[in-house]
Amino acid sequence: MVILPAIDIKDGKCVRLVQGKYDTAYTVAESAADTAKAFEAMGATWLHMVDLNGAKDAMPVNTELIFDVIKQCDLKVELGGGIRTMETVDYYLENGISRVILGSAALNNPALVKEAVKKHGDKIAVGIDARDGNVAAEGWLQTSTVNYIDLAKQMEDIGVKYIIFTDISHDGMMDGPNYTMLDKLNRAVSCKVIASGGVSSLTDIVVLTALKLHGAICGKALYTRDLSLRQAVDLCKGVRTE
Template identity: 45%
Template sequence: MIVFPAIDIRNGKCVRLVQGDYSQEDVYGNPVQMAMKWQEEGAKALHLVDLDGALYGTAKNIFVIKEILQLSIIPVQIGGGIRSLTQIERLLHMGTARVILGTKALLDPTFVKEAVQEFGESIAVSIDAKEGYVATNGWTKTSTILALDFAKQLEDVGVATIIYTDIAKDGMLAGPNLQGLKQIDEVVQMDVIASGGITSFHDVYELKRMGLYGAIVGKALYTGKLTLSDVIE
């Protein structure tokens, strides 16, 4: 199982939000320095999110992202406000290993199909769930589509990887939604990356035991509750 340190970027800074709430923000300095720190501590891959992009639908932090990609020697997956094939192509050309679609994937199924046909396994989709339903627009809106149903739809069009986040767990340091992750992993054959609330060695162990492809760890690393090198070991 791959452990992905999370680097959420807002206004050019590395931040963490609580349950996706843009008014509850902790700042942790320079995203580029943080990327290098996690790389030096043994990360095998990085998870970047352009929070401004997720909220406004445009690549607000592209220069920071470009610098990270230029310096990184490990794979980097990136999401946040990616809503065109041109954006995907630009990020892949810059060296992104995997591009993560969010809101656009739910609102425009044809776009997902076209992206997968064009870029194959370089496309992942983030399923952000709130009480079982898919949330959109930087988690500020909730749809009427069940996360499980959406996962099946994505698999049908050829998506290879999904990131599943329970918003209620994100940034709360209270453990992931193991039941929700297990349900998703049982109904699809795609690679599932867990996100949201991963706080302890026990959490990481349980996710590995479930056979998940990856786990994204954010606030627990930034607050020191988990040490990346220890988790990887």
């Protein structure tokens, strides 16, 4: 299983949110580039980044900082937040991003996902964030009536290879991810599923590995040091390849 440490950017700073609420944002690191280099030194190969301002404004905002991170480390970077057009997809992939995450666009504009997958293949991931089982969008500020499994199957039919799933109620709560929803999703589609939200201990890593998920995104627990990135990476070595 692949461990992806997370860096969320808001107003040019590395922050964390609680349950996706923007008014809970607090700074966890001064430098995104230095944080990325530290993650790399601990054995990470992938980095998960989110432009929180972009997610809220429906357009790229913190691009300069994101590209600075790419230049200063050798990590593969997957990026989400504010990616709503093919121009933005192309722009990021042409400038060093390894995988872009379409979230709100998957719900509101599946034609864009289809076009992006046709052009870029497995460099396109879809982020499905759920509140009470229904998909949330627009920086988690809106909740739809679409069930997360139904959207995942629609994305699978389009050709999406990677799905990043978050149960919003667990995000930033340090109480573990929603194993039941993740397992149900992983069994429902052939896509590679990456867990996000609530991953806070080595026990979580063990369980997610046992559920045969492709990856786990780790955020708050790394900054509070409740989870050792090096130990998590070492635990996953040889268990599953990228």
